[in-house]
Amino acid sequence: MTAGTDPVDPLIAEFERTQWTRNGVQDERTRADRHRCLEVLLDVLEDGLGPEGIAVSPLGVDWTEVFDAHLNRPVDAARLIAAGWLPVDSLIGDGRPRRAAPRRWAVLEDGRVLAGVRFVDGPADPVRSVLEGCRERSEVRLREVVELRRLVREGRRFPVTAAALRAAAEIESGLGGRLLAPWASGRSVAAPAPLPGRRRLVLAISGVDGSGKSTLRAALAEGLGRAGVPVSTVWVRPGMGMGRLTALAAWGKRLLRQDAAPGVRAMADPAAPRPASRRGAVGYAWALIVSCSFLVGVWRQHRSVRGVVLYDRHLVDALATLDFAYEGVDLRLQHRLVRALLPRADVRLYLDVPADVSVARKPDDVLGEHAVRSQLAAYARWLDRLPPTVRLDATRPTGDLVTEALHVATAAENTGHKRRRRR
Numbered sequence: 001m002t003a004g005t006d007p008v009d010p011l012i013a014e015f016e017r018t019q020w021t022r023n024g025v026q027d028e029r030t031r032a033d034r035h036r037c038l039e040v041l042l043d044v045l046e047d048g049l050g051p052e053g054i055a056v057s058p059l060g061v062d063w064t065e066v067f068d069a070h071l072n073r074p075v076d077a078a079r080l081i082a083a084g085w086l087p088v089d090s091l092i093g094d095g096r097p098r099r100a101a102p103r104r105w106a107v108l109e110d111g112r113v114l115a116g117v118r119f120v121d122g123p124a125d126p127v128r129s130v131l132e133g134c135r136e137r138s139e140v141r142l143r144e145v146v147e148l149r150r151l152v153r154e155g156r157r158f159p160v161t162a163a164a165l166r167a168a169a170e171i172e173s174g175l176g177g178r179l180l181a182p183w184a185s186g187r188s189v190a191a192p193a194p195l196p197g198r199r200r201l202v203l204a205i206s207g208v209d210g211s212g213k214s215t216l217r218a219a220l221a222e223g224l225g226r227a228g229v230p231v232s233t234v235w236v237r238p239g240m241g242m243g244r245l246t247a248l249a250a251w252g253k254r255l256l257r258q259d260a261a262p263g264v265r266a267m268a269d270p271a272a273p274r275p276a277s278r279r280g281a282v283g284y285a286w287a288l289i290v291s292c293s294f295l296v297g298v299w300r301q302h303r304s305v306r307g308v309v310l311y312d313r314h315l316v317d318a319l320a321t322l323d324f325a326y327e328g329v330d331l332r333l334q335h336r337l338v339r340a341l342l343p344r345a346d347v348r349l350y351l352d353v354p355a356d357v358s359v360a361r362k363p364d365d366v367l368g369e370h371a372v373r374s375q376l377a378a379y380a381r382w383l384d385r386l387p388p389t390v391r392l393d394a395t396r397p398t399g400d401l402v403t404e405a406l407h408v409a410t411a412a413e414n415t416g417h418k419r420r421r422r423r
Contacts, residue, residue, distance in 0.1 A: 009146040011177050023191050024065065024143030030226070031062045037107050037114035041067055044083050048075045055124035058150040063143060066104075066116040066133060066228040068124035075119070077102055084108045086410050088116070091229050091308050092136045093200050106227035106406070111399025113406075116227035127156050134164035137230040138197025138306040145171050145191065149179045158183075167193040197230065197306035202343065203409055204314030207351030208375050210358030211394045212401070216351065217312045219402045230307025234343075236297040237313050238290050238321045283329040287322060291334040294318060295341050302343045308409070315342050316350065316386060320378035324371065347412045349405055350383065351394035 021027070026034070038061055041054055052070035057063040077087065080102075087102035107114045118129075130147045134140050145168045152158070158165065167189065169180035174188030203220075205213045221231045302309070318338050322331055355376055359369045383389060390408050392401055 009149060011142070011146060011149065011172065011175050019142075019191070023141040024063075026062055033112070033114045033226070034061055034064050036109065037117075038064075038067065040083075040107055040109065040114065041069060041117060044080070044085075045069055045071070045075065048073055052123045055120075055126070055129070058126050058130070058147045058154070059143075063147070064115060065143075065226070066118050066129075068118050068120050068129055070120050070122065070124065074101060080105060085117075086406055088224075088227055088229050088410060091200055091224070091410065093198070104228075106223070106229070108223075108403065108406075111397070111403045113223035113226040116229070127151050127158055131159075131162055131164045133228060134167075134195060136228060138195045139192045139230070140164050140167040140171060140195065141192040142171065144168060145177075145180070149177065152179045163195055167195060194306070199232075199305055200230075200308050201347065201409055201412065202309045202311065202345045203347045203349065203405075204311040204345035205349050205351065205405075206314055206316045206379075206389070207353060207394060208320075208355075208358050208372055208379060210361040210372065211351035211353040212361075212398070213312050213351060215398055216349075216401050216405065217310050219398050220405055221310055223402055223406065224308055231310060232305035232307055233310050233312060234298060234301045234305065235312040236294060236301060238294040238318055239325065240294075240297070280329075283326055284331075287326045287329055287331060287334050288337075290325075291322065291337050295337065298342060311345060314345055314348065315339065316348075316379060316382045316389070318342065319382045320375050323378040323381075324375045327374070347409055348387070348389040349408065350379075350389045350391050351401075352391050353394035357395060 038054065038056070042049075045054075048071050050070040050072035055068040055070070057065070081087075085108060086106045087104070088106050089102050089104045092104055103119050105117050105119075107117055118132075127148070130144055130151070134144055144164070148165070148168050149172070161183070165180065165183040166185055169182075169184040170187055170189040171191045171193055172178070172180045173184055174190060205217050205220075207213050217233065221233060224231045315338065319335060322334055322338070326334075355369060355373045358372050358376075392404060394401070
């Protein structure tokens with residue numbers, strides 16, 4: 001069944017197509033991966049499956065994000081890991097003891113997450129499975145609303161009250177539906193609707209421009225999301241989003257008859273004179289403003305995140321950026337502020353890439369090779385001074401990097417690394 005041509009529920013037709021992915025409405029590739037995941041599950045778990053077998057979404061395999069597998073006996077975790085699967089209980093935070101046998105897994109094949117699987121002790125309750133998925137993700141999407149509507153039509157038993165049910169009814173109400181009216185609160189909300197949740201693992205991805213940070217972050221977010229793991233992203237860099245301060249700085253430069261263009265461009269040109277905003281007392285003051293604005297922007301995003309938090313740039317990137325943009329300025333105070341006040345990361349990944357590869361990946365970047373080499377030198381200095389960072393060869397295929405990053409993330413959580421957070 002194709003979401004774009006034959007929607008399983010008329011409610012989907014009322015929803016903007018551009019929001020489908022964010023709300024769990026699958027595309028062609030995802031549908032194929034879920035069917036492949038079912039094949040893998042049947043192959044790997046065949047001798048351990050109970051009479052209930054494997055349960056899928058009320059809407060079918062195409063819509064199954066997390067399969068429920070009923071086992072008649074425990075499955076050796078080492079066997080599943082050898083098959084390429086990854087335990088993700090700790091990334092979801094299901095409240096189970098850390099040493100308990102893994103219940104939630106991400107099923108990987110060729111460096112790509114196909115879907116998730118949840119081991120259940122008895123027959124899967126479809127209503128409970130949908131509501132459990134909402135709890136794990138800390139949100140209710142359009143897909144869960146549609147699943148719950150299908151289950152209402154089938155006459156399934158529902159709880160009298162549940163936060164996810166109320167949110168689903170509020171989403172349905174805004175789209176003109178009434179099947180979930182018994183749980184409606186009288187108001188309407190847009191999908192996805194957030195539920196109470198908390199941060200889990202904080203994973204920082206660092207590297208110079210062109211190293212592939214955004215590509216890896218997007219692939220990790222997609223992979224974790226496919227396994228039913230909630231993911232949030234934080235993306236801020238020093239000097240970004242300063243709004244009126246940037247306009248005020250440009251006005252001041254014009255008043256002093258200086259070039260109003262951003263000073264970082266002059267810093268990227270070794271032959272250009274250094275602007276006043278990048279040296280002396282003015283440079284010091286402006287670097288302090290930039291650092292404070294950066295920290296405010298980071299915390300503004302960080303306060304609203306849930307689940308696994310992916311940082312596209314973090315501590316070492318901020319320090320290297322400041323060193324490059326304000327070379328020669330006394331930045332000791334700015335460094336201390338950033339190191340002390342930036343939200344801490346549980347896992348730090350650094351994408352190691354040669355300068356020529358970085359430049360080749362961003363041929364239209366206005367900063368150019370000199371800026372890349374200067375920043376790489378700053379990265380090298382800081383990486384020697386900061387707590388250990390896992391280095392990844394950024395010239396490798398994205399699928400390989402995703403697999404390694406997922407292994408690092410799950411290993412960190414499963415060994416209690418989070419209790420030993422360090423700056």
